Amino acid sequence: MSQFWKPGTEKPRLIDDEEGGVLFLTASASSSSSGYGFASIEKQRQRLPVYKYRTAILYLVETHATTIVVGETGSGKTTQIPQYLKEAGWADGGRVIACTQPRRLAVQAVASRVAEEMGVKLGEEVGYTIRFEDATSTGTLIKFLTDGVLLREMMDDPLLTKYSVIMVDEAHERSISTDILLGLLKKIQRRRPELRLIISSATIEAKSMSAFFQTSRRRRGLQDAEPALAMEPAILSVEGRGFNVQIHYVEDPVSDYIQAAVSTVLLIHDKEPFGDILVFLTGQEDIEAAVKLLTEEARDNRKSSSGLIVLPLYSGLSRAEQELIFSPTPRGKRKVVISTNIAETSLTLEGVVYVIDSGFSKQRFYNPVSDIENLVVAPISKASARQRAGRAGRVRPGKCYRLYTEEYFVNEMATEGIPEIQRSNLVSCVIQLKALGIDNILGFDWPASPSPESMIRALEVLYSLGVLDDDAKLTAPLGFQVAEIPLDPMISKMILSSNQLGCSEEVLTIAAVLSIQSIWVSSRGIQKELDEAELRFAAAEGDLVTFLNVYKGFLQSGKSSQWCHKNYINYHAMKKVVDIREQLRRIAQRLGVTLKSCDKDMQVVRKAVTTGFFANACRLEPFTHNGMYKTVRTSQEVYIHPSSVLFRVNPKWIVYHSIVSTDRQYMRNVATIEPSWLREVAPHFYRQDGPDPMLH
Numbered sequence: 001m002s003q004f005w006k007p008g009t010e011k012p013r014l015i016d017d018e019e020g021g022v023l024f025l026t027a028s029a030s031s032s033s034s035g036y037g038f039a040s041i042e043k044q045r046q047r048l049p050v051y052k053y054r055t056a057i058l059y060l061v062e063t064h065a066t067t068i069v070v071g072e073t074g075s076g077k078t079t080q081i082p083q084y085l086k087e088a089g090w091a092d093g094g095r096v097i098a099c100t101q102p103r104r105l106a107v108q109a110v111a112s113r114v115a116e117e118m119g120v121k122l123g124e125e126v127g128y129t130i131r132f133e134d135a136t137s138t139g140t141l142i143k144f145l146t147d148g149v150l151l152r153e154m155m156d157d158p159l160l161t162k163y164s165v166i167m168v169d170e171a172h173e174r175s176i177s178t179d180i181l182l183g184l185l186k187k188i189q190r191r192r193p194e195l196r197l198i199i200s201s202a203t204i205e206a207k208s209m210s211a212f213f214q215t216s217r218r219r220r221g222l223q224d225a226e227p228a229l230a231m232e233p234a235i236l237s238v239e240g241r242g243f244n245v246q247i248h249y250v251e252d253p254v255s256d257y258i259q260a261a262v263s264t265v266l267l268i269h270d271k272e273p274f275g276d277i278l279v280f281l282t283g284q285e286d287i288e289a290a291v292k293l294l295t296e297e298a299r300d301n302r303k304s305s306s307g308l309i310v311l312p313l314y315s316g317l318s319r320a321e322q323e324l325i326f327s328p329t330p331r332g333k334r335k336v337v338i339s340t341n342i343a344e345t346s347l348t349l350e351g352v353v354y355v356i357d358s359g360f361s362k363q364r365f366y367n368p369v370s371d372i373e374n375l376v377v378a379p380i381s382k383a384s385a386r387q388r389a390g391r392a393g394r395v396r397p398g399k400c401y402r403l404y405t406e407e408y409f410v411n412e413m414a415t416e417g418i419p420e421i422q423r424s425n426l427v428s429c430v431i432q433l434k435a436l437g438i439d440n441i442l443g444f445d446w447p448a449s450p451s452p453e454s455m456i457r458a459l460e461v462l463y464s465l466g467v468l469d470d471d472a473k474l475t476a477p478l479g480f481q482v483a484e485i486p487l488d489p490m491i492s493k494m495i496l497s498s499n500q501l502g503c504s505e506e507v508l509t510i511a512a513v514l515s516i517q518s519i520w521v522s523s524r525g526i527q528k529e530l531d532e533a534e535l536r537f538a539a540a541e542g543d544l545v546t547f548l549n550v551y552k553g554f555l556q557s558g559k560s561s562q563w564c565h566k567n568y569i570n571y572h573a574m575k576k577v578v579d580i581r582e583q584l585r586r587i588a589q590r591l592g593v594t595l596k597s598c599d600k601d602m603q604v605v606r607k608a609v610t611t612g613f614f615a616n617a618c619r620l621e622p623f624t625h626n627g628m629y630k631t632v633r634t635s636q637e638v639y640i641h642p643s644s645v646l647f648r649v650n651p652k653w654i655v656y657h658s659i660v661s662t663d664r665q666y667m668r669n670v671a672t673i674e675p676s677w678l679r680e681v682a683p684h685f686y687r688q689d690g691p692d693p694m695l696h
């Protein structure tokens with residue numbers, strides 16, 4: 001096993017110079033004590049690298065419209081800068097300081113940390129908002145929120161007037177909402193010169209971001225409005241001297257990175273001194289598989305794993321589970337956190353000395369030709385790999401084990417990732433911009449332009465949904481109503497059309513379930529039990545109708561956790577479904593949807609589903625006999641996902657909610673439809689001359 005690893009061969013170099021065998025990271029020397037729990041909160045705050053820049057940051061924000069702050073993860077940007085701003089008076093007079101994050105889990109985690117540091121109750125002076133969860137009050141001074149939620153807020157308050165400073169954090173992630181937000185904030189600044197922006201991130205290409213914010217200012221000649229305000233963005237780099245991280249590569253490519261990660265954890269635990277381990281895998285499935293393998297190891301072979309505390313970290317964890325991750329490791333124990341790339345830069349875990357990097361993450365990819373967007377496990381970039389390695393160097397010199405070869409790293413890994421906007425379906429993005437009155441979307445000032453093909457596809461879908469008119473403007477009332485609902489426009493349309501069809505109660509449940517990842521417990525190792533449980537609820541009409549049966553059962557059980565346990569249903573997920581459904585109900589009623597149940601008439605439910613998802617219609621290929629479907633729209637080969645209740649049933653016509661791609665393109669969450677409905681609900685899209693509907 002020890003020959004398995006090979007230390008990096010290149011000469012040690014500085015991190016910002018180039019990647020090499022050893023990285024000198026810019027963590028602050030003062031953060032070297034891992035005895036975080038003992039110092040007073042004030043002391044802890046002063047130890048963070050960003051503290052030395054407190055005055056500089058406040059000065060730059062005072063005198064510059066935009067300040068770009070670059071600093072290593074863990075230097076205190078997210079938790080400290082909003083507090084400095086508050087201390088300096090930016091939240092006086094009813095104004096609010098906003099800090100955006102691309103990830104929901106990070107929003108909650110940093111908000112609760114900041115509330116703790118300030119000694120206030122979360123939800124009061126310090127609050128947060130994520131979709132379907134608002135923990136703020138009228139007295140909130142510092143508000144953490146996802147970039148997506150801030151975009152939504154612009155629909156009611158286009159100039160975001162209540163905020164004095166908006167900090168767009170984690171800008172290097174280039175999430176789709178961050179990019180849209182940056183473009184819009186640039187516009188807002190033109191109208192609100194008193195607004196201050198802080199763009200912060202771990203590894204932003206500060207120059208290109210600065211150039212993005214510069215051009216408009218020259219053009220707009222705002223200097224007259226506030227003469228003392230500098231229009232050139234200020235760039236501040238938070239430095240600190242840090243610890244080196246020894247990089248190890250595998251000798252030969254690994255075929256199973258989950259197994260390799262598990263073996264490496266055990267190897268480190270056996271051979272290396274104490275210090276926590278952070279493992280980067282890709283998603284909930286992977287992570288739970290690794291947790292399970294390590295737990296089994298603990299059962300079968302106590303010696304090799306005694307003292308290990310294994311914890312998963314992915315979005316969708318309950319608050320209690322999150323807390324375990326941030327709590328200090330007990331003496332004599334070693335924590336192993338198995339995470340998605342949320343721990344890459346969004347969250348800092350104290351005490352990590354060893355990092356295991358699978359080299360992969362889950363990424364969104366959209367193909368405008370097939371019009372299919374899916375989440376795939378894809379190789380990360382060198383920039384990400386470096387960030388991941390950096391997580392090992394916070395408290396003392398660390399080690400990073402890369403589950404790929406050095407040759408691969410040097411020659412094959414891409415330097416930077418591609419901004420999400422260039423690999424996403426743009427339907428939601430277009431409708432939001434339209435709702436904000438941005439008509440010329442191709443001409444919008446993007447930090448990175450989306451492809452015209454993707455844009456055209458999105459416009460087509462929105463037009464066929466009846467959301468945009470011939471002039472590509474939002475239709476009234478449908479377009480405006482769809483934009484009002486914080487869901488994928490296809491789901492929103494389904495909710496709105498359930499009104500006439502008399503099945504809004506059922507459709508709201510379906511929409512709520514589709515808003516969360518899965519209502520079933522993870523299937524690893526218990527596929528058989530899970531399949532049997534699913535059969536208890538399975539509906540011939542497909543997964544979406546099956547959800548209704550589960551929901552009904554859950555309510556009948558009195559929302560019992562035992563009932564969930566017995567049926568392999570995720571109790572936390574079901575509680576969330578109830579909560580989201582309630583919020584959707586309120587929104588729908590505000591938009592004039594009358595609550596009505598269709599009782600047992602599943603035909604109308606499927607029809608409502610079709611009004612939203614007609615563009616995802618698929619037909620079973622008659623002659624292949626292997627369950628192959630083709631999408632009507634682009635003739636792509638797709639298959640029903642094995643987790644679906646219609647797997648192997650293969651009805652002739654279906655619509656799907658989403659696609660996951662592994663060895664094939666699999667449709668998740670499908671419903672059976674009548675082909676004749678397609679033309680009926682989307683005459684712009686489908687025609688039907690012969691037996692089957694076709695595209696125009």
Ligand code: CDP
Pocket residue numbers: 048071072073074075076077078079080109110112113326345346347348349350
């Ligand atoms: O944003 P940046 O990566 O620069 O740092 P930060 O998130 O503000 O973290 C600063 C410090 O606060 C780190 O040492 C974290 O470990 C700590 N922190 C924490 O203990 N618990 C949290 N929920 C968030 C941060």
Ligand code: MG
Pocket residue numbers: 074077078079169345346
């Ligand atoms: Mg941060």
